[in-house]
Amino acid sequence: EVQLVESGGGLVQPGGSLRLSCAGSGFTFNDYDMHWVRQVTGKGLEWVSSIDTADYTYYPGSVKGRFTISRENARNSLYLQMNSLRVEDTAVYFCTRSGDGGWFDPWGQGTLVTVSS
Amino acid sequence: QSVLTQPPSVSGAPGQRVTISCTGSSSNIGAGFDVHWYQQRPGTVPKLLIYGNSNRPSGVPDRFSGSKSGTSASLAITGLQAEDEADYYCQSYDSSLSGSVVFGGGTKLTVL
Numbered sequence: 693e694v695q696l697v698e699s700g701g702g703l704v705q706p707g708g709s710l711r712l713s714c715a716g717s718g719f720t721f722n723d724y725d726m727h728w729v730r731q732v733t734g735k736g737l738e739w740v741s742s743i744d745t746a747d748y749t750y751y752p753g754s755v756k757g758r759f760t761i762s763r764e765n766a767r768n769s770l771y772l773q774m775n776s777l778r779v780e781d782t783a784v785y786f787c788t789r790s791g792d793g794g795w796f797d798p799w800g801q802g803t804l805v806t807v808s809s
Numbered sequence: 810q811s812v813l814t815q816p817p818s819v820s821g822a823p824g825q826r827v828t829i830s831c832t833g834s835s836s837n838i839g840a841g842f843d844v845h846w847y848q849q850r851p852g853t854v855p856k857l858l859i860y861g862n863s864n865r866p867s868g869v870p871d872r873f874s875g876s877k878s879g880t881s882a883s884l885a886i887t888g889l890q891a892e893d894e895a896d897y898y899c900q901s902y903d904s905s906l907s908g909s910v911v912f913g914g915g916t917k918l919t920v921l
Contacts, residue, residue, distance in 0.1 A: 727910065729855075736811065737847075737855065737898050739910035752909065786854065794902060795845040797857040797866070 694718040694798055696787045701803030708777050708807070714770040714787030714800055722765040725790045728772050730783035731802075740785065741772065755781075777807045812837060813899050813913035820919040821889045829916045831882040831899035837911055839880035842902040846875055846884050849915075850895040858897070859884060886918070894920045 700712040712728070728740040741761040742750040749761050760773040770787055784802040814832040821827040831844060838844060846859035857866050859875035862882060872893075874885045882901075886893055899913040 729910075729912075736896075736915040737900075737912045739912060742910060750906075750909065752906075793861055794843060795857055795860040796847070796855070796900065797860070799854045799856070801854055 696789065696798060696800035698785065698787045698800045698803040701785065701805045703806045703808065704777055705809050706777060706779055706807055709773070709775045710777065710805060712772040712774070712785055712787075712803060712805070714772075716768045716770065716789070719789075721763075721768040723791075726761075726763055726770045727788050727790060727796060728761060728770075729786045729788060729796070729799075730781075730805075731786065732783045738783070743770070774805070777805075779807050781805060782807045811914035812903060812911040813901060815897075815899060815913035815916045817914070818917045818919065820921055821886075822921045823889050823891065825889050826885065826887045827889060827918065828886075829884045829897050829899075829918070831884070831913050833880050833882075833901060833911075835880060836905045837880075837901050837903040838877065838882060840904050842904075844875070844877050844882035845900045847898045847900065848895050849898065850892075855898065889920050891920050894918055 695717045697715045704710050725744045727742045730740050743761045758776045762771045786802045787800040788796040819827050843861045847855040848858045849855045862877040863875045872888045876883050897916045903909040903911045
């Protein structure tokens with residue numbers, strides 16, 4: 693069974709840093725592009741970052757320069773280093789994968805990041 | 810404001826048919842990028858519902874169907890059931906920024 697399990701969320705002060713991890717199992721990790729998507733409670737889905745199989749990385753303007761996505765294929769793991777966190781970064785962060793077709797499946801259970809003083 | 814535009818809410822009685830639109834532009838759906846749909850029931854994680862505009866993953870009932878034309882896509886649900894009450898999101902890519910993933914704002918389906 694394909695599984696993605698996120699960890700590393702928590703409470704952090706504005707301006708602080710946090711590192712999220714996502715452990716993949718049940719599939720050949722390095723064959724897939726990996727992504728982070730977040731969701732503010734009661735709101736919609738927002739793409740946060742992507743890393744493809746060649747380690748090219750992509751970010752929307754809202755997090756570019758503050759967040760860094762990386763992967764460690766030997767450990768079947770995806771990471772998101774979040775620096776200079778803002779109150780508006782508060783959300784549940786999901787890890788997900790995509791193949792050549794570009795759809796996201798499956799999704800992890802999510803990890804909650806709360807940025808507050 | 811989401812790059813892909815969805816109606817905030819739709820509703821229908823059990824057994825009825827509803828459609829959810831997803832409107833983009835020439836830099837995303839109109840540029841030929843596929844549209845994918847996700848269902849998120851309350852308190853759960855998003856689940857892939859339709860991929861590649863009109864394909865259903867194994868286990869998704871054939872009551873769900875997708876289509877794409879021009880700069881828009883649609884999700885249709887026939888024979889509405891109470892369990893279909895959920896949020897639905899469309900997703901695609903945008904050529905204006907390399908690798909840019911775009912989502913619709915989501916549509917809340919209420920089964921009356």
